Amino acid sequence: MNPSSSKQASGRSVLLPGDKLEADQKAGSGTFRRDGESHAAVLGFPSESSGYVNVHPLAGRYSPRVGDKVIAICVETGPSLWRMDIGAFQNSMLHHSETDWKVDFGDTASFIGIGDAALAEVYMVDGSGSHQVTLKKDDCRKLYAGTIARISPPRVSRVIGKQGTMITLIREKTGCRIQVGQNGFVWIDGEPEQIARAQKAVETISREATSRGLTEKIEKLLE
Amino acid sequence: MSGQTVANLMRGHIEALAARGERTDGRGANEFRDVSIETGLIGTAEGSARVTLGETTVMCGVKLLAGTPYPDSPGRGSMTTTAELACLASEQFEPGPPREPAIELARVVDRGIRESQMIDFEGLCIEHGEKVWVVFIDMHILDYGGNLFDCCTLAAASALAHAKIPNVQHGIADKDVDLPISCWPISCTFAKLGETIVLDPNHDEEMVMSARLTVAHDENGNLRAMQKGYNGAFTVDEIKTAVKTARTADKVLRKALKEATK
Amino acid sequence: MAGGNSDIKFIKKGKRLDGRKPDELRKVRIEVGVLNRADGSCYLEWGNNKVYAGVFGPIECHPRHKQQQDRAIVQARYTMAPFSVNDRKRPGYDRRSSEISYIISQALERVVMVEQFPRAAIRVDMQVVEAHAGTRCAALTAASVALADAGIPMRDIIPSCAAGKVSDTVVLDLNKEEDNYGQADLPLAIVPSTGEVVLLQLDGHLTPDEFEQAFDMAYKGCMDIYEIQRAALADRYGGSA
Numbered sequence: 001m002n003p004s005s006s007k008q009a010s011g012r013s014v015l016l017p018g019d020k021l022e023a024d025q026k027a028g029s030g031t032f033r034r035d036g037e038s039h040a041a042v043l044g045f046p047s048e049s050s051g052y053v054n055v056h057p058l059a060g061r062y063s064p065r066v067g068d069k070v071i072a073i074c075v076e077t078g079p080s081l082w083r084m085d086i087g088a089f090q091n092s093m094l095h096h097s098e099t100d101w102k103v104d105f106g107d108t109a110s111f112i113g114i115g116d117a118a119l120a121e122v123y124m125v126d127g128s129g130s131h132q133v134t135l136k137k138d139d140c141r142k143l144y145a146g147t148i149a150r151i152s153p154p155r156v157s158r159v160i161g162k163q164g165t166m167i168t169l170i171r172e173k174t175g176c177r178i179q180v181g182q183n184g185f186v187w188i189d190g191e192p193e194q195i196a197r198a199q200k201a202v203e204t205i206s207r208e209a210t211s212r213g214l215t216e217k218i219e220k221l222l223e
Numbered sequence: 224m225s226g227q228t229v230a231n232l233m234r235g236h237i238e239a240l241a242a243r244g245e246r247t248d249g250r251g252a253n254e255f256r257d258v259s260i261e262t263g264l265i266g267t268a269e270g271s272a273r274v275t276l277g278e279t280t281v282m283c284g285v286k287l288l289a290g291t292p293y294p295d296s297p298g299r300g301s302m303t304t305t306a307e308l309a310c311l312a313s314e315q316f317e318p319g320p321p322r323e324p325a326i327e328l329a330r331v332v333d334r335g336i337r338e339s340q341m342i343d344f345e346g347l348c349i350e351h352g353e354k355v356w357v358v359f360i361d362m363h364i365l366d367y368g369g370n371l372f373d374c375c376t377l378a379a380a381s382a383l384a385h386a387k388i389p390n391v392q393h394g395i396a397d398k399d400v401d402l403p404i405s406c407w408p409i410s411c412t413f414a415k416l417g418e419t420i421v422l423d424p425n426h427d428e429e430m431v432m433s434a435r436l437t438v439a440h441d442e443n444g445n446l447r448a449m450q451k452g453y454n455g456a457f458t459v460d461e462i463k464t465a466v467k468t469a470r471t472a473d474k475v476l477r478k479a480l481k482e483a484t485k
Numbered sequence: 486m487a488g489g490n491s492d493i494k495f496i497k498k499g500k501r502l503d504g505r506k507p508d509e510l511r512k513v514r515i516e517v518g519v520l521n522r523a524d525g526s527c528y529l530e531w532g533n534n535k536v537y538a539g540v541f542g543p544i545e546c547h548p549r550h551k552q553q554q555d556r557a558i559v560q561a562r563y564t565m566a567p568f569s570v571n572d573r574k575r576p577g578y579d580r581r582s583s584e585i586s587y588i589i590s591q592a593l594e595r596v597v598m599v600e601q602f603p604r605a606a607i608r609v610d611m612q613v614v615e616a617h618a619g620t621r622c623a624a625l626t627a628a629s630v631a632l633a634d635a636g637i638p639m640r641d642i643i644p645s646c647a648a649g650k651v652s653d654t655v656v657l658d659l660n661k662e663e664d665n666y667g668q669a670d671l672p673l674a675i676v677p678s679t680g681e682v683v684l685l686q687l688d689g690h691l692t693p694d695e696f697e698q699a700f701d702m703a704y705k706g707c708m709d710i711y712e713i714q715r716a717a718l719a720d721r722y723g724g725s726a
Contacts, residue, residue: 115230117231143232145235147237148233196247199247
């Protein structure tokens with residue numbers, strides 16, 4: 001009667017929410033437990049690491065994790081902090097003390113205005129879903145040129161590729177500087193025409209992440 | 224529509240590209256995106272069309288109901304046009320009664336059809352002074368990917384062209400006949416990106432455009448409706464050039480409409 | 486229910502007027518990921534019913550006073566297009582749509598892991614573009630698929646299906662004529678992995694025995710719908726990752 005009980009988290013078949021996982025595996029991310037058994041919580045593919053089975057989602061919005069490098073866009077300025085859109089369901093806070101600037105009280109907007117972007121790092125996430133970002137980490141800074149593209153966050157690793165091969169290919173073929181935020185916001189800077197080509201490549205990878213021969217397709221696109 | 228904060232960098236990039244005659248999706252300045260028209264999908268409507276223009280999809284249903292004529296036009300049918308910005312089409316579309324953007328959209332499409340006299344309203348009289356056909360054009364926006372005006376006008380025209388008068392159902396005659404159509408309005412919408420004007424703005428271009436201009440022509444190249452939108456402004460030359468461009472740029476939509484309504 | 490119309494004989498030689506057996510579903514087809522803008526979406530045809538479902542979320546909850554401090558809320562919204570019925574429906578929200586939206590939201594909150602997203606909203610929009618009875622079941626079925634397509638964490642995928650009574654016979658999945666002139670309608674939605682009932686309505690007239698029969702038939706219909714939902718999602722994501 002129950003088809004989910006016959007599907008096991010082995011092989012490469014996609015798991016759907018509620019599908020039962022193999023009995024001897026411990027429940028990792030993207031899973032939940034019910035009556036002593038583990039189930040997939042999201043649509044995705046399972047993978048094992050140190051005895052735990054995780055279900056990697058194939059879709060969904062960004063959920064912040066401490067240490068993630070993200071591209072953030074300012075949506076609101078307060079007297080001593082900025083509220084930044086990082087694609088999560090709550091805006092992230094950037095406090096003035098988390099920058100290298102000396103920001104006078106009420107003077108935040110002269111450093112980062114609404115719509116301005118920064119490469120930031122998530123440094124705090126609490127149980128209620130609130131989170132904060134900082135600019136006081138390696139590479140973090142306000143971004144002054146280029147554009148911001150948006151891709152599906154679960155597809156970020158595909159856009160970067162194994163050992164960064166995919167993103168290196170796009171950088172080499174377009175001469176652009178590219179930063180792929182873990183939140184699916186992608187900063188691309190270069191000649192306007194080259195930015196457009198790089199953006200198209202990035203969006204194509206995100207859209208067609210599950211199709212075969214993607215690297216060849218992107219190579220062809222960038223010829 | 225509620226605001227979504229637009230990245231200043233994206234605005235700058237789109238404007239810079241436009242100034243060089245380029246666009247994010249690789250089109251030329253006066254080029255439409257791919258268009259597809261399917262008609263007759265909705266069994267409960269007298270005419271229907273689903274039109275996709277780039278990433279925008281609109282479903283339009285035409286219903287004909289018998290009603291009383293307006294006192295000042297006892298021998299003529301009438302029409303009503305609505306647009307619903309369905310919540311599933313965009314995160315920015317909020318539930319609730321139609322707000323100004325939906326009302327403006329419906330009225331501009333309505334004007335294009337009404338002023339071109341696309342529908343022969345005299346042919347919609349059932350009984351002089353007593354009973355006429357009322358044409359309801361209801362447009363449902365299912366996917367918002369920019370340029371709702373042109374997609375909606377095309378959807379409305381396609382659904383009307385395909386509509387039958389339901390004589391049998393209402394016991395008026397023993398045969399359903401085509402809605403009397405006399406003219407084909409098509410609209411072309413332009414967006415101002417920085418100092419550049421482009422045709423058929425996509426989603427991201429609409430996020431950063433400062434002004435919008437819609438120009439509706441009939442098939443003889445005569446103007447039938449126009450609408451300027453947003454808080455930016457056009458120069459006199461920009462307006463005149465856009466009107467001229469629209470006259471030839473609408474060919475691709477006309478061709479699609481013609482094929483879909485053969 | 487119009488209270489039953491004895492003039493029409495809905496079952497002849499064990500077949501219904503549309504040729505179905507009493508316990509047979511109409512044809513159901515689901516296409517996943519049909520909208521560009523939504524986080525998850527599907528298009529569903531159920532007989533001649535046609536429904537689009539789209540999901541955005543989790544997003545910030547508006548209006549703010551509806552926020553829950555410890556969980557997300559599911560904001561389901563069911564709408565019928567004016568052209569979806571024979572007599573044009575006035576555009577906009579009415580009492581019927583409000584009630585259906587409300588019970589669908591509550592059904593979905595049973596499986597969506599709302600506790601993972603404090604103060605957020607998960608917006609589920611269902612647009613019925615053609616209606617021929619059974620649209621609330623069709624809409625909820627589509628909504629569940631769109632939620633899975635949006636990557637929303639859930640304990641299961643909810644299917645929905647109705648049973649009813651025509652010409653004193655219990656039948657599955659009433660069509661429009663059966664619904665208009667039938668004697669009872671019992672829409673149901675369940676959580677397949679636990680057997681929990683998350684949506685149940687009844688209008689009309691059923692004896693206790695007929696209720697048991699209709700309930701079991703609707704439950705089995707839900708399980709069949711569940712298979713169709715799963716197949717549609719697997720079809721969309723079946724490729725290698």
